[in-house]
Amino acid sequence: MSQIKPKKTSRIQMRNRRLILNAALEIFSRDGFGGATLDAIAANAGLSKPNLLYYFEGKTEIYVTVLSQLMETWLDPLVELDSTGDPVEELLGYVRRKLDMSIEMPRESKLFAGEIIQGAPQMKPRLQSDLKPLFDQKCAVIQTWIDEGRLAPVDPAHLLFSIWSNTQHYADFEAQIGVLLDAKNIQPRAMRHLEQMYRQLLTPPDPSGVAAPPD
Amino acid sequence: MSQIKPKKTSRIQMRNRRLILNAALEIFSRDGFGGATLDAIAANAGLSKPNLLYYFEGKTEIYVTVLSQLMETWLDPLVELDSTGDPVEELLGYVRRKLDMSIEMPRESKLFAGEIIQGAPQMKPRLQSDLKPLFDQKCAVIQTWIDEGRLAPVDPAHLLFSIWSNTQHYADFEAQIGVLLDAKNIQPRAMRHLEQMYRQLLTPPDPSGVAAPPD
């Protein structure tokens, strides 16, 4: 009965893996998968190339590992969408979390966008297994809210697409935005715009009896 | 007085340049700049690699040429935004043109997105010289409409960002959308959703005297 080696990961291993994955995020998001080189990643991590390959099987494994870890974080704001909360506020909260995350983690957003743009050659299985069920579930929640009259009738799927694109745009296209706007206070204005847009879109038509709050 | 040779471009030259640029669009948008190879472009164009390099100085020149030609087409829908038309309908028309273009030209959208994501290393000058003035001008038009009370008060810049991201998303993230939605009639539903969203956002609050149309 040969036991599977537990082989606890050493401190060095932990540190170097993290160094490598962080460097890989930097390089892959900046240069794309094809444009990135192991030498660049190694240099950025402060390790030698053969040392990288002591920890990972190859370029593709590094790339997939970064993307896989990222996926969890990336889906988190949507996971938090609470079916028991107030529909409009829940969705606006989701927009806010998504925008915050995009602006605080532009590299992650760019890496993910790059992978999808090129047809998701590595992540398609995970989109199926991780994103799809979550997406369907949350679409159902939104549809329920609509059916209950607590949310304006919108297409749930396209609403989510719209939230994704609007928020991630501030990370993915920051080079373009930088050319077009000089202001540094982009985030609050972006958030104000998104809140205005989605509040109007999502607030259900006053069903009847409820009086408008006095001015 | 040595005259500069006019040297009209031959028919062969026209044909092969077009073949190359079309192949380059295909390959660059699929694999990114770094991932694309001259061999792949040559094969896709049906030419030999040295033959490519007879028509273009190198990989970068091909890439820049494709992007530059694309830029014109890409800005066209915005150019058509007519300051003398009805504000809401003009902007909805812009959304429609942008969505049509994204869905009909996904390769162009992806190529452009990829370049911007990676910091616009080649196109930053053209963003400054071509996009920026147009952007500023159209923002001013939108602001004028708002000042005249013919458009709801929105942030013009972020409105345009929003239109760009929403429409281009259907091209750039089509791999993801393909996983999440099976329906083939994506475009009409997308357009319906965008029309609903932007019509509500942009329609100005009834200033007062104007009666609602009779039911």
Added chain:
DNA sequence: TCGTGACTTTACCAAATGGTAAAAATTTGA
């Protein structure tokens, strides 16, 4: 403190890739 296993470096390599030189083939204009 010492041996063993974990980690790192040095020295490579084969394939891929961007690019070139020059000969060969083809087109064109007089």
Added chain:
DNA sequence: TCAAATTTTTACCATTTGGTAAAGTCACGA
């Protein structure tokens, strides 16, 4: 029709790149 110009092919090359073998160095538990 034929020479000049244009276009295409063949045969290369230097560099880069992902990856490996194997010799060293280091850390840690007994």
